Amino acid sequence: MQPIADPLFYAFAIPAVILVGLAKGGFGGPLSLLGVPMMSLVIAPVQAAGIMLPILVVMDMAGLFAYRGKYDTASLKVLLPAAILGIGLGYLTAAYVSDAHVRLLIGLVAILFALDAFRGGAARAEPKPQRPWAGRFWGLIAGFTSFVSHAGGPPYQIYMLPLRLDPVRFAGTTVIFFTTMNAIKLVPYAALGQFDTVNLATSAVLLPLAPLATLAGAWAVRRIQPALFYRITYAAVGIIGVKLLWDGLADLLA
Helix, strand or coil: CCCCCCHHHHHHHHHHHHHHHHHHCCCCHHHHHHHHHHHCCCCCHHHHHHHHHHHHHHHHHHHHHHCCCCCCHHHHHHHHHHHHHHHHHHHHCCCCCCHHHHHHHHHHHHHHHHHHHHHCHHHHCCCCCCCHHHHHHHHHHHHHHHHHHCCCHHHHHHHHHHHCCCHHHHHHHHHHHHHHHHHHHHHHHHHCCCCCHHHHHHHHHHCCHHHHHHHHHHHHHCCCCHHHHHHHHHHHHHHHHHHHHHHHHHHHHC
């Protein structure tokens, strides 16, 4: 098994894995969306997704260790069943749905959400209670977009951020949610042939960065003020939304 040998690939892949690891550790969660787009600058997006998934699974294991016992059970009960359904929908429609359309939709929603937050909506609003039907909708969208391009962050954040959980509990809930989804995605990804020898060898080369970056993110979350944590996270949602919207338009107009 020979990994990708192009130095240009690693110039993009190494920062991508570090950023995703910090995000998976709970520090600026939406930054995890940068992994596949950064790699996609030098390789095909489908190959980038195949390389990233085993790395994400290792990051999830480190995240579970860092946040053991810190999670919101009510949120997981609302989101996870719908997200699993969304993964199934993504698998069944994999041959028909364009990445560009998914990026456009999620990018637009993320931008509008972040704009409302910085306009003052998030600051003046009281923490919202669980909203099961809204949670099921966003859980379904998160599962579907996570399957298509590991882009389940914005839909998940749209439901979770208004709950205003403590940052550590918020991050722990995020870790369990995406750990479950990524473990389930291994089966359909394998069925679609995304774990060939080149992809697996390349994942193995990048793998040592995964737990280190994830634990660094968990360390940062425990030392940041909740207000600053939410400002960083909302800003990350907006930045990633712009990136996804730009990429979607570029792909459709190409």
